[in-house]
Amino acid sequence: xxxxxxxxxxxxxxxxxxxxxxxxxxxxxxxxxxxxxxxxxxxxxxxxxxxxxxxxxxxxxxxxxxxxxxxxxxxxxxxxxxxxxxxxxxxxxxxxxxxxxxxxxxxxxxxxxxxxxxxxxxxxxxxxxxxxxxxxxxxxxxxxxxxxxxxxxxxxxxxxxxxxxxxxxxxxxxxxxxxxxxxxxxxxxxxxxxxxxxxxxxxxxxxxxxxxxxxxxxxxxxxxxxxxxxxxxxxxxxxxxxxxxxxxxxxxxxxxxxxxxxxxxxxxxxxxxxxxxxxxxxxxxxxxxxxxxxxxxx
Amino acid sequence: xxxxxxxxxxxxxxxxxxxxxxxxxxxxxxxxxxxxxxxxxxxxxxxxxxxxxxxxxxxxxxxxxxxxxxxxxxxxxxxxxxxxxxxxxxxxxxxxxxxxxxxxxxxxxxxxxxxxxxxxxxxxxxxxxxxxxxxxxxxxxxxxxxxxxxxxxxxxxxxxxxxxxxxxxxxxxxxxxxxxxxxxxxxxxxxxxxxxxxxxxxxxxxxxxxxxxxxxxxxxxxxxxxxxxxxxxxxxxxxxxxxxxxxxxxxxxxxxxxxxxxxxxxxxxxxxxxxxxxxxxxxxxxxxxxxxxxxxxxxxxxxxxxxxxxxxxxxxxxxxxxxxxxxxxxxxxxxxxxxxxxxxxxxxxxxxxxxxxxxxxxxxxxxxxxxxxxxxxxxxxxxxxxxxxxxxxxxxxxxxxxxxxxxxxxxxxxxxxxxxxxxxxxxxxxxxxxxxx
Numbered sequence: 208x209x210x211x212x213x214x215x216x217x218x219x220x221x222x223x224x225x226x227x228x229x230x231x232x233x234x235x236x237x238x239x240x241x242x243x244x245x246x247x248x249x250x251x252x253x254x255x256x257x258x259x260x261x262x263x264x265x266x267x268x269x270x271x272x273x274x275x276x277x278x279x280x281x282x283x284x285x286x287x288x289x290x291x292x293x294x295x296x297x298x299x300x301x302x303x304x305x306x307x308x309x310x311x312x313x314x315x316x317x318x319x320x321x322x323x324x325x326x327x328x329x330x331x332x333x334x335x336x337x338x339x340x341x342x343x344x345x346x347x348x349x350x351x352x353x354x355x356x357x358x359x360x361x362x363x364x365x366x367x368x369x370x371x372x373x374x375x376x377x378x379x380x381x382x383x384x385x386x387x388x389x390x391x392x393x394x395x396x397x398x399x400x401x402x403x404x405x406x407x408x409x410x411x412x413x414x415x416x417x418x419x420x421x422x423x424x425x426x427x428x429x430x431x432x433x434x435x436x437x438x439x440x441x442x443x444x445x446x447x448x449x450x451x452x453x454x455x456x457x458x459x460x461x462x463x464x465x466x467x468x469x470x471x472x473x474x475x476x477x478x479x480x481x482x483x484x485x486x487x488x489x490x491x492x493x494x495x496x497x498x499x500x501x502x503x504x505x
Numbered sequence: 506x507x508x509x510x511x512x513x514x515x516x517x518x519x520x521x522x523x524x525x526x527x528x529x530x531x532x533x534x535x536x537x538x539x540x541x542x543x544x545x546x547x548x549x550x551x552x553x554x555x556x557x558x559x560x561x562x563x564x565x566x567x568x569x570x571x572x573x574x575x576x577x578x579x580x581x582x583x584x585x586x587x588x589x590x591x592x593x594x595x596x597x598x599x600x601x602x603x604x605x606x607x608x609x610x611x612x613x614x615x616x617x618x619x620x621x622x623x624x625x626x627x628x629x630x631x632x633x634x635x636x637x638x639x640x641x642x643x644x645x646x647x648x649x650x651x652x653x654x655x656x657x658x659x660x661x662x663x664x665x666x667x668x669x670x671x672x673x674x675x676x677x678x679x680x681x682x683x684x685x686x687x688x689x690x691x692x693x694x695x696x697x698x699x700x701x702x703x704x705x706x707x708x709x710x711x712x713x714x715x716x717x718x719x720x721x722x723x724x725x726x727x728x729x730x731x732x733x734x735x736x737x738x739x740x741x742x743x744x745x746x747x748x749x750x751x752x753x754x755x756x757x758x759x760x761x762x763x764x765x766x767x768x769x770x771x772x773x774x775x776x777x778x779x780x781x782x783x784x785x786x787x788x789x790x791x792x793x794x795x796x797x798x799x800x801x802x803x804x805x806x807x808x809x810x811x812x813x814x815x816x817x818x819x820x821x822x823x824x825x826x827x828x829x830x831x832x833x834x835x836x837x838x839x840x841x842x843x844x845x846x847x848x849x850x851x852x853x854x855x856x857x858x859x860x861x862x863x864x865x866x867x868x869x870x871x872x873x874x875x876x877x878x879x880x881x882x883x884x885x886x887x888x889x890x891x892x893x894x895x896x897x898x899x900x901x902x903x904x905x906x907x908x909x910x911x912x913x914x915x916x917x918x919x920x921x922x923x924x925x926x927x928x929x930x931x932x933x934x935x936x937x938x939x940x941x942x
Contacts, residue, residue, distance in 0.1 A: 298542035309542075395543040425542055435538040436547060446536055448550040459546040 214312055214487050215305045227315075227322035227357065253277040287329035287387060288346045291317050292371075292378045293363060294392035294420075296337040297439040300365030303422030303483040304429065310365040312483040313391035313420050317360050319491055320389060325353040333359055334381070336374035337367035343381065368440045372400035375408060385412040391481075393420050394467060395440070402470055409474050416477035416494070419467060423484055426464075428456040509904035511582035518577030525569035529562060568924040572917050579913030584904035591656075594905070595897035599630045599653030603642035605664030605690075606635045608877040613665065613690045620663045620688045630655060639664055640675040647679050654903055657895035659684035665692040666888065668881035676891045684895030687888040699878060703731055705738075705762040705866055707754035712764070719880050736767045738862070739844070742853055743777035749853035750775075753862065762863045763870035770844035771865055775853050776816035783839035783846060785822040790869065791845050795838060797868035799826055807860040808835045815850045823848060827861065836861045845869065 256265060256276030264279045299310040317333070324331045325348065332346030333356050344356055371392050378388050388408055394401065394417075408415050423429065430436070430449035437444045464480070471478035479494045510516070541547075584590075602621050610617060625631045632649055636642035639662060650658040660679070664670060666689055679685065701715025714731035717724065740750045765771055769790055774780060786795055798804065808827035818834045825834035826847070835857055837848045847865055849858045 301540070301542040393542060395545065428547075430539060430541070433536045433550075435536045436541045436544060437538055438544045439540050439542050441544075443544060444538065445544050445547055445549050447547055451550050452548050455548060456546050463546065 213305075214307045214315060214483060214485070227318035251280045254280055286327075286348065287324065288332075288382060288384065289320075289324055289329060289387040289389060290332040290334060290346055290378050290382055291320065291389045291391065292334045292336060292374050293317055293360070294337070294369060294371060294374075294390075295335050295341060295363050295365050295367075296369035296395075297366050298369065298393055298395050299420070301422060301425070301439060303424055305484050307483045308365065309393055309420040309422060309483055310363055312481060312487075313418065314360050314363055315487055316418055316420075316481060316490065317389075317391060318357055319487065321353055321356055321360075325350060331356065332381070334374055334378050335359070335363055336370065336377075337365075338370045340374055340377050343377075346382070346386065369396045371396045372404045375401065375404035379404070379408040379411050379413055382413060385414075387414045387416065389416045389418065391418045391420055393425075398466070405470070405476055406474055409476065414477075415474075416479070417467075417471055418479050418481045418490075418494075419464075420481045420483065423482060426457070426460060426482075428453045428460075506588070507586045509584045509586055509902075509908075511584060511904050511906055511908050511910075513581055515577060515580035515582070518580055519574060521573045521577060522570045525566055525573065529566045529569075565924065565927055568920055568927060572920045572924060575913050575917035575920060579910045579917060582904075582906065582908040582910045583913065584908035586902070586904070591902075594902065595656035597630075597655035598657045598659060598895060599650055599655035600624065600632075600659045600661060601646040601649050602631065602633045603639060603646050603660060603662045603664075604633060604635050605637070605639060605642075605662075605670070607637040607664075607667075607670075609667055609879070610665045610690060610692055613692045617663050617690045620690060624661050624663075624688070639666075639670045640672070643671070643675055643679060647683060650683055654905060656897045656902070657684065658682065659686065659895040661686045661688060663688045663690060665690050666883040667876065667879040668883060669876060669879060671883065671891075673891075682896040682898040682900075685891060685893050687892060689882075689885075689888070701726065702763040702870070704728070705758050705764045707758040708751065717878070719878060736765055736770055738765070738866075739770070739772040740775075740853070741772060741778035742775040746775060746777070746853050753853045753858055756859050757862050757866070760859070760863060762866040765866060765869050769869050770842075771869060772841065772844050772846045773853075773858070773862060774846060774848045775858070776850060780819055780848070781841040781846065783819075783822055783841045785824065786838060786840040786845060788840065788843075790871075791840055794845060794865065794868040795824065795826070798838075798864045801864040801868070804836070804857075804860045804864040807857050811835055811851065811855070811857050813851060813855070818850050819848060827857070838865075 253266065253269070254277065256278050260278045266277050266279050269275075269277050293310075293313055295310060299313065300308050302308045321331050328348055330346035330348045331353070333342065333344040334340055335342040342359055344359055369392070371390070371394065375388070375390065382388070405415060405417075428449060432450070433446070433448045435444050435446050468478055470476075477494070477498065479490065479497075481490050602624060604617055604621055606614075621633065630653055634642050634645050634649070636645070643660060643662070646660045650660070660683060662671070662685070664687075666687065676685065698716065698718040701717045704713045704715070706712040712731050713728040716727040716729050718727070738754075740753075742750050772781075786792055804827050809830050811829045815829065815833055815835065818837060823834075823837040823839045825836070826838050827834075827836040829835045833850075835850050837850075839846050839848075845865070847861060849855070849861055851857050
C-alpha cells in the first residue's frame with residue numbers, strides 16, 4: 208500500500224486515468240472487498256404456487272414444514288448506478304497552501320471513484336454544474352465510457368456562481384432507478400435549497416454521498432493583515448482586517464460545518480470532509496471504510 | 506571638529522524626504538486585494554484611520570528617506586573641519602603686492618617689478634595692486650584679502666616711500682591679523698628744484714613764474730620773470746566799465762592766480778554785455794573746474810555777503826556757481842565756443858567779480874602734484890615699526906572644495922544597493938499578504 212498520495216503530486220500528473228488507478232490500487236489494497244453493492248438476485252417474497260411456475264423456484268423446505276407449495280420471487284437483478292455531481296463554480300477554483308484547487312481535488316477524487324466503480328462493473332455518470340448543469344454524461348459501464356468520463360473531468364474549469372440545488376434535483380431525475388449520487392462541492396450555496404433537494408433525493412430512494420471539499424485556509428481564515436477580500440463567485444469585495452475577525456470567522460465556519468454534518472447524518476447522507484491538503488488515498492479510504500462498516504445508508 | 510557647507514542652499518533638498526513618506530502613506534491607503542471563496546463568514550472592519558497613521562514597509566521607507574537625505578546632504582557639499590584640515594588652512598597664505606606706480610618711482614619701475622617677482626614664490630595666492638596712492642592701495646588690498654581663501658593674509662608694499670605716502674593711521678586701519686611688510690625701491694632724489702605756477706598778469710605788469718626748491722625739510726619758492734605764454738581771459742562788459750575791468754585784472758594779478766594754459770579759455774561776462782549762445786559745460790576740464798570752483802569757500806563767502814541789486818540772470822543752460830545772501834544766482838557758468846563762460850550779475854568793480862575770476866583761474870589750471878615732488882623718505886625705523894607678521898584668524902575660515910561630499914554620495918549609492926536588495930528580499934506588506942492569501 209502506498210503510504211500517502213499527496214494531492215499536490217497527483218495534480219501534477221496530467222493522465223487522470225493513471226492517477227485514478229494509482230489511487231484506487233493504493234486504497235483498495237487495504238480493503239478485502241468493495242463496499243459498493245448492486246441489487247442483483249435479491250429475494251423479494253413468496254406467493255402460492257401456480258401451474259406453470261418454474262419448479263426451481265419452489266421452496267421445498269417450506270413445503271416440508273407447511274405441506275403447501277410456495278414460489279420464491281426476486282427483485283430485478285442489476286448493478287449499482289452512480290452519478291457524480293461536480294461543483295465547477297468559481298469558489299472551487301480557490302487553492303489552498305499546497306496550490307491544489309478544490310476543483311482539482313474534486314476531479315482527482317471523482318476519477319478515483321469512477322475507476323473503482325468501473326472495476327466492479329457498476330455504472331457511473333457525471334454532472335458538471337455551476338449556476339446550471341454544464342455537462343451531463345449518463346451512467347454507463349465499461350472502460351471506454353470511463354475514459355471519456357475522465358476526459359470530461361479533466362476539462363472541468365471552475366468559474367461562475369453555484370446552484371447545487373438545481374444540479375442535485377437534475378441528478379435525482381436523471382437516474383432512472385435507485386442509484387448513488389456523489390456530490391463534490393464546497394456547499395457555498397443556498398443551504399435551505401440544497402437541503403431540500405438532498406431530502407428529495409433520499410426520498411426518491413437514492414443513496415447520496417457528499418464530499419465537502421475545503422482548504423485549510425477557509426477553515427482557519429488564512430489571510431493576514433488588512434485586505435480587501437474579493438468573492439470568487441460574486442466578485443463583491445469587503446475590506447477587513449483578518450486578525451480582528453479571525454476568531455469570529457472560525458466560529459461561524461465551524462457552525463457551518465456542523466450544520467452540514469448534522470443535516471447529512473439526519474438524512475442518512477454519507478458526509479465526508481475532503482481537505483485539499485489531505486492525501487487522496489486517505490480521504491478515499493476513510494469514505495470506503497465508513498461505508499463498509501455502516502453499509503449503504505439505505 | 507565642526508561642520509561647514511560649501512553649498513548650504515542644497516540642504517533645501519531635504520524637503521524631498523516628504524516624497525517617499527507620502528508615497529508610502531498613500532500606497533498604504535489601499536489594502537491589497539485577495540480572492541476568497543466566499544464572504545458569508547467574514548465581517549467588514551473599519552481601519553482606514555489606522556492605515557493612515559502607519560506607513561507601509563517601514564524598513565524600505567527608512568532606507569529611501571536615508572537615500573534622499575544622503576543625496577541632499579552630499580549636494581550641500583559638507584566639509585568636516587578637522588584639526589589637520591584647519592592646520593593646512595592656516596598654512597595657506599594670501600599675499601597682495603601693493604606696487605607704487607607714482608611719478609616718483611617712474612625711474613625704478615624695473616626694480617619694483619623685480620622686487621614683486623621675488624615675492625611671488627612661496628605663498629598660496631598672490632595678487633597685485635598697482636596704485637599711485639599707497640594709502641588707497643592698502644585699503645584696496647585689505648578688501649581683496651577679506652575674500653581670499655587662506656588662513657593668513659599679508660600685504661607687501663613696494664615703493665620708494667616718499668614722506669607722507671603712508672601714515673600711521675593708514676596702517677592702523679588695517680585688520681590686526683593681516684601681516685604687513687615693506688620693500689623699499691631706492692630712487693634718485695632728483696627734481697629738488699622745479700617749476701610751479703606761471704602767474705596771471707594784467708596790463709603792462711611782467712609775467713612771473715614760481716620756482717620751487719626742496720632742500721631736505723625746507724622748501725623755497727622764488728618768483729622769476731617769465732614771458733607770458735598762456736591764453737588771455739576775455740572780458741565782455743559795457744564800454745563804460747572798461748576801467749573797472751582793467752582794475753579787476755590788476756587786483757587779481759596782484760592777489761596771485763595762475764595763468765590759464767593755451768588749450769583752455771575763459772570769458773567773463775558782466776551785465777549789459779551781449780550773451781553768447783551757450784550750452785551746458787560738458788568737456789572734462791570744464792566740469793572739473795566747475796567742481797573745484799563751486800567748492801571754493803572764499804568765493805562762496807564773498808557771494809553770500811553780496812547785498813546789492815542783481816541784474817536779471819540768464820536761465821538754463823547757465824549753471825549757478827555762487828549764490829547771494831537771498832539764494833539768487835550771482836555767478837553762473839556755461840560753455841561757449843570751447844571756452845568756459847562765466848556771467849557775473851554784478852559790476853566788474855564788485856568784489857564778487859574778483860573772487861569769481863580768481864577762483865575760476867585756479868580751478869581751470871590743473872593743480873601740480875606736490876606730493877610727487879617730495880624728496881624725503883619714510884625712515885627705515887618707521888617702516889620696521891609698522892612691519893608685522895600675518896596671523897591665522899578663525900574669522901577668515903571658509904570651507905574649501907573639495908569637501909566630503911564624495912563620502913555622502915558613496916553612502917547614498919550603498920543605501921541604494923541595500924534598498925534594492927531589501928526590496929527583493931522582503932516583499933512589501935501588500936505582496937506578503939497577497940502571497941499569504
